[in-house]
Amino acid sequence: xxxxxxxxxxxxxxxxxxxxxxxxxxxxxxxxxxxxxxxxxxxxxxxxxxxxxxxxxxxxxxxxxxxxxxxxxxxxxxxxxxxxxxxxxxxxxxxxxxxxxxxxxxxxxxxxxxxxxxxxxxxxxxxxxxxxxxxxxxxxxxxxxxxxxxxxxxxxxxxxxxxxxxxxxxxxxxxxxxxxxxxxxxxxxxxxxxxxxxxxxxxxxxxxxxxxxxxxxxxxxxxxxxxxxxxxxxxxxxxxxxxxxxxxxxxxxxxxxxxxxxxxxxxxxxxxxxxxxxxxxxxxxxxxxxxxxxxxxxxxxxxxxxxxxxxxxxxxxxxxxxxxxxxxxxxxxxxxxxxxxxxxxxxxxxxxxxxxxxxxxxxxxxxxxxxxxxxxxxxxxxxxxxxxxxxxxxxxxxxxxxxxxxxxxxxxxx
Amino acid sequence: xxxxxxxxxxxxxxxxxxxxxxxxxxxxxxxxxxxxxxxxxxxxxxxxxxxxxxxxxxxxxxxxxxxxxxxxxxxxxxxxxxxxxxxxxxxxxxxxxxxxxxxxxxxxxxxxxxxxxxxxxxxxxxxxxxxxxxxxxxxxxxxxxxxxxxxxxxxxxxxxxxxx
Numbered sequence: 177x178x179x180x181x182x183x184x185x186x187x188x189x190x191x192x193x194x195x196x197x198x199x200x201x202x203x204x205x206x207x208x209x210x211x212x213x214x215x216x217x218x219x220x221x222x223x224x225x226x227x228x229x230x231x232x233x234x235x236x237x238x239x240x241x242x243x244x245x246x247x248x249x250x251x252x253x254x255x256x257x258x259x260x261x262x263x264x265x266x267x268x269x270x271x272x273x274x275x276x277x278x279x280x281x282x283x284x285x286x287x288x289x290x291x292x293x294x295x296x297x298x299x300x301x302x303x304x305x306x307x308x309x310x311x312x313x314x315x316x317x318x319x320x321x322x323x324x325x326x327x328x329x330x331x332x333x334x335x336x337x338x339x340x341x342x343x344x345x346x347x348x349x350x351x352x353x354x355x356x357x358x359x360x361x362x363x364x365x366x367x368x369x370x371x372x373x374x375x376x377x378x379x380x381x382x383x384x385x386x387x388x389x390x391x392x393x394x395x396x397x398x399x400x401x402x403x404x405x406x407x408x409x410x411x412x413x414x415x416x417x418x419x420x421x422x423x424x425x426x427x428x429x430x431x432x433x434x435x436x437x438x439x440x441x442x443x444x445x446x447x448x449x450x451x452x453x454x455x456x457x458x459x460x461x462x463x464x465x466x467x468x469x470x471x472x473x474x475x476x477x478x479x480x481x482x483x484x485x486x487x488x489x490x491x492x493x494x495x496x497x498x499x500x501x502x503x504x505x506x507x508x509x510x511x512x513x514x515x516x517x518x519x520x521x522x523x524x525x526x527x528x529x530x531x532x533x534x535x536x537x538x539x540x541x542x543x544x545x546x547x548x549x550x551x552x553x554x555x556x557x558x559x560x561x562x563x564x565x566x567x568x569x570x571x572x573x574x575x576x577x578x579x580x581x582x583x584x585x586x587x588x589x590x
Numbered sequence: 591x592x593x594x595x596x597x598x599x600x601x602x603x604x605x606x607x608x609x610x611x612x613x614x615x616x617x618x619x620x621x622x623x624x625x626x627x628x629x630x631x632x633x634x635x636x637x638x639x640x641x642x643x644x645x646x647x648x649x650x651x652x653x654x655x656x657x658x659x660x661x662x663x664x665x666x667x668x669x670x671x672x673x674x675x676x677x678x679x680x681x682x683x684x685x686x687x688x689x690x691x692x693x694x695x696x697x698x699x700x701x702x703x704x705x706x707x708x709x710x711x712x713x714x715x716x717x718x719x720x721x722x723x724x725x726x727x728x729x730x731x732x733x734x735x736x737x738x739x740x741x742x743x744x745x746x747x748x749x750x751x752x753x754x
Binding site: 529553560 | 736
């Protein structure tokens with residue numbers, strides 16, 4: 177399979193049961209995958225099959241089913257690791273609740289062990305609250321200097337003062353792809369500059385891992401966080417990838433069963449990574465589902481996903497501009513290599529909630545609001561946007577229905 | 591699109607486009623109170639001029655969606671000049687109209703389900719005047735908090751004044 181062998185959306189859509197539903201007597205048009213993606217029946221079947229045949233707690237029982245459950249859980253770890261090119265998947269993949277928890281783990285475990293009062297953490301103006309608030313909390317607790325890479329008028333990072341901002345920095349925390357603007361940041365080159373300055377690089381991959389080819393050996397990240405439910409997997413499980421030597425030196429984040437080597441009434445010894453960071457019964461069925469999602473995406477081929485979404489994004493941007501003209505504003509860079517399929521729009525001065533309400537009548541699911549990126553909203557000078565985001569199961573008809581709905585917004589609000 | 595027309599009635603769109611009693615009053619003597627919906631970012635700022643048991647003047651500022659802003663405008667027109675007792679009564683009737691019954695929440699019934707949603711308690715819409723235009727909001731449970739934002743701020747403001 178190559179990128180010259182495009183995804184057959186008609187066939188792909190049949191894998192997603194939710195896409196056969198109707199909303200207000202119209203076929204559902206799901207354009208909210210940046211918020212949470214849909215699951216193919218292969219993922220649902222894998223989780224059902226696990227619960228029906230193999231469920232037991234992991235790393236505990238000696239009976240056959242428990243061993244098989246452990247195999248499945250650890251197998252998911254390897255599969256997810258290979259999907260992102262992890263050199264040592266068995267040591268470097270930590271399962272968390274979601275990308276948010278993974279980033280909190282980094283800020284709390286690595287951050288508290290390695291940062292002190294006055295240390296510099298560099299973020300960007302386009303961070304999701306998940307990669308912002310944990311650092312703000314840590315700054316409140318121990319006193320950090322937070323610096324921000326600004327966003328330019330096209331919705332790209334302004335890197336003019338990159339080296340200056342990184343001077344003396346201990347951490348660079350950056351999103352690989354904006355959940356509001358669709359901007360794909362040049363993480364490898366920025367990470368290189370950060371490493372030159374002596375900082376570790378924390379990458380929020382919640383939007384990038386589901387939609388781009390990820391290889392941690394070339395990304396330049398020291399930490400990479402992402403969520404299963406944005407990549408056709410289930411809710412309730414996320415991933416932290418980290419370089420093995422960093423994890424080895426980090427203290428535990430949450431305490432409990434499974435993360436210890438020994439416990440007495442006066443103290444404890446932590447287990448080795450990755451289990452050191454997985455306190456309590458982990459999301460086992462969810463790990464099985466995530467592994468099935470990785471199989472699904474690998475079966476389709478991430479290169480083909482990228483090619484499909486790039487074409488559809490270009491179509492959407494052109495069609496929206498052409499058919500709605502100056503009534504419509506699309507935030508973020510123009511179509512191209514650094515533009516993912518996240519389209520935040522404003523229609524005249526109609527509020528995003530009203531816009532989303534009208535679109536709902538057309539079966540169109542978009543997300544109105546600040547997208548957990550309030551500082552970026554302020555930078556853009558808007559309170560909210562309506563965000564349409566695409567995935568491998570969307571096609572041009574979905575965009576056409578979106579435009580039909582947006583036209584009706586004009587009718588309602590005059 | 592009958593549902594949509596029920597939500598975005600002409601009166602609502604009119605108050606959204608041309609809000610009444612827009613602005614702020616100097617504080618003091620006026621009392622200032624803010625309402626904020628952190629989920630969607632809608633905000634409303636009320637300036638209340640209360641004396642001798644009467645809401646002599648009210649101004650509304652803020653920003654947000656058509657429902658939150660028109661509701662603030664409609665509210666200001668309805669309560670301005672009224673006695674506090676009358677205002678409280680109007681609030682009560684309005685909030686009753688905005689009460690959604692559990693059976694109406696969500697829409698996860700299978701496609702083609704025929705069971706009709708439970709109707710809310712009957713209320714005297716005549717007492718609400720133009721405010722009755724907002725009753726269509728009840729069919730859109732997510733938007734109820736938009737419609738009640740300025741009303742909850744008004745309750746808070748009156749309570750603060752009463753306890754001051």
